[in-house]
Amino acid sequence: MGLTNKTIEKLRLDIDNVLNKRLNWQIEEINLIGNGVINAVFLINEKNLGKLAVRTPWRSEENMMDKNSSGIISLKKEAIISEHCHKHQIPVPKIHKLYFSNEINFLVSDFVSGDGQEISSYDIGELTSKIHKVPLDGLSIVDQNERKLSNIVSHRITGRVHSLNKLINTNFIIPSSEELEAILNTSETKNSLLHLDVRPPNIIGENGIIKAIIDWDNSFVGNPIMELMRIFESKELVEGEFIKGYNNLDIIENTDTTIQSIYRLDTALMLSILFTSFINDSEKKDYYLKRVHFLIEEISNNL
Incomplete structure (x- = not known):
């Protein structure tokens, strides 16, 4: 089953609830900008941090607190390696938050935009x-x-x-x-x-x-x-x-x-x-x- 509008809206509301109410961030907008087999990616605008990307597993079975699920592994892997690379001057999006709960799991990083021009x-x-x-x-x-x-x-x-x-x-x-x-x-x-x-x-x-x-x-x-x-x-x-x-x-x-x-x-x-x-x-x-x-x-x- 693909990513449905109902699932997109639930993910959007869950992200908004955690960031605004639990973490006291000031989120001004949340929009879906892409998805893959495991993760959906939302673009958010935080008052102090600016544009950020939120990566979250979108399949219901991937939002369980199973440390061996592909969704949780994917988020942990991206966070750990990105932080390691950032420390050694490899160009990667800066990690801001890795969040796990029974309701939703997600990773927040800088949103890096490109112009689509070919890289040699x-x-x-x-x-x-x-x-x-x-x-x-x-x-x-x-x-x-x-x-x-x-x-x-x-x-x-x-x-x-x-x-x-x-x-x-x-x-x-x-x-x-x-x-x-x-x-x-x-x-x-x-x-x-x-x-x-x-x-x-x-x-x-x-x-x-x-x-x-x-x-x-x-x-x-x-x-x-x-x-x-x-x-x-x-x-x-x-x-x-x-x-x-x-x-x-x-x-x-x-x-x-x-x-x-x-x-x-x-x-x-x-x-x-x-x-x-x-x-x-x-x-x-x-x-x-x-x-x-x-x-x-x-x-x-x-x-």
Whole structure:
């Protein structure tokens, strides 16, 4: 079921009640400006703080006080990582309030507006490099639970292959998650904070200058090669320009190609499922199915 007008109005009233009556803010207006699968985003105008964005899970099951619900995890993750990045001069919206209750959960941050002008892949490469250089300082990702990225990705790949086989009635065969994880663990590259959804819709800019990067839902701590392979495989940026901005070609050249292929496969599988089940784009569906076949064959031949 989609987001209904009735739900929008209830969320609006609940936000207004908490901010004005419980927190004694002075809210002058609240308007819905967007929504996704999990969250709705409202623009509010607070007398002293100005324009702010309020992100709240809109599905009824996501407004429960279940610490493991995707809605609560999403809010916590965005708040913790944004505050960490803000401390290290990464352009992110400033966090003002993370609020949980039995009635409604939400995150309030600065509202950062953009003009829709294209941001260069070079500049996005520079920003990604800065993110990868942010000191971790004990940063813990809410839904990573101290697991290694190699463990998460290897199990996710086998799960996605199983799902894709059922979707298109085929029989892709890949090495076990244990084998994939062992290969990924041979990398000696230092772990970094990874955004893992670096693409134009998540970069807010004005006059071609980056003002903020948003949406840390996919973020983990792990090998930065994972981020680079995801960006290259998804093809939403100009790879050559991005690499120039990232300015660390050695990290790619010094990483075993099988490791690169495994991380690419994770993305190719995700996009194959996306264009098979959720977005009707036969050209991209066929392209990524071919990529899955090629990458599985390449990985298997290198074992």
